[in-house]
Amino acid sequence: MNLPNKLTMLRLCLVPFYVFFLLMPGIPHHYLIALIIFAAAAYTDHLDGKIARQRNLITDFGKFADPLADKVMILSALACFIQLGITDAVVLIVIVTREFAVTSVRLAASGKGKVVAANVWGKLKTVSQIVAVLVVMLLQYLLELHSMGIIRFDQPESVSFWFWVAQTVLLWISVIFTLISGVIYLVQNFEFIKTAK
Numbered sequence: 001m002n003l004p005n006k007l008t009m010l011r012l013c014l015v016p017f018y019v020f021f022l023l024m025p026g027i028p029h030h031y032l033i034a035l036i037i038f039a040a041a042a043y044t045d046h047l048d049g050k051i052a053r054q055r056n057l058i059t060d061f062g063k064f065a066d067p068l069a070d071k072v073m074i075l076s077a078l079a080c081f082i083q084l085g086i087t088d089a090v091v092l093i094v095i096v097t098r099e100f101a102v103t104s105v106r107l108a109a110s111g112k113g114k115v116v117a118a119n120v121w122g123k124l125k126t127v128s129q130i131v132a133v134l135v136v137m138l139l140q141y142l143l144e145l146h147s148m149g150i151i152r153f154d155q156p157e158s159v160s161f162w163f164w165v166a167q168t169v170l171l172w173i174s175v176i177f178t179l180i181s182g183v184i185y186l187v188q189n190f191e192f193i194k195t196a197k
Contacts, residue, residue: 002057004066007048011069014041015076022080022137028148031141035134041073042130064106070126071099077133086136087171094175095129098182105189119188121181128177132170139163 001009018037021030048066052058078092102122143163145151153159 002052002059002062003055004048004052004057005059005062007044007051008062008065008069011041011044011048012072014038014044015072019076019080022077023083025084029141029144031137031144035137035141038073038077038137039134042134045070045073045126045130067106067122074126074129074133075099081133081136084140086140086167091171091175095178098178101182102185105186109189119181119185121177121184125174125177125181128170128174132167132174135170136167139167 014037018034018041021027021034021037024030027033045066048062052062075092075096078087078095081087082089082092140163142151143160146153146156146159
């Protein structure tokens with residue numbers, strides 16, 4: 001297994017750790033710990049692709065495993081946000097539906113001996129999702145610091161409201177990018193849908 005694929009597998013291995021800390025509010029600074037682990041996982045996404053291109057280490061395994069690791073990383077975080085009451089299920093349902101549709105096309109293409117790599121819209125979708133998840137964790141951590149008395153907000157209710165607005169807007173921007181990238185992906189690879197048996 002080459003280095004980019006090892007980094008992809010590392011990203012998958014980091015998922016249970018940030019999920020654990022996200023869902024353990026009894027641990028002080030749990031949002032910060034989860035944020036750091038998630039950021040490290042997200043950085044491996046940037047790093048594995050960069051190394052694969054620079055060293056000509058692009059493999060069929062990497063073309064499948066890299067997007068899969070991205071999906072697991074993002075969907076796990078969103079599922080945690082739902083459990084924590086940070087967002088609603090609609091965000092996750094839309095993203096999961098898109099991912100199933102795109103994966104189905106990839107499998108259809110694979111059955112015809114073709115590997116369909118992610119396009120630029122898929123990359124933008126992933127970046128928007130990563131940014132949204134990181135900002136949500138950061139804002140939740142600031143609220144946690146306030147609840148611990150480490151920092152103080154003059155109007156905590158107002159701050160909480162604007163944090164909620166920021167989180168919601170960023171998550172829905174990522175949903176919009178997800179939908180756009182999914183439609184473009186399906187249109188560009190319609191031949192595999194049309195000829196599927």
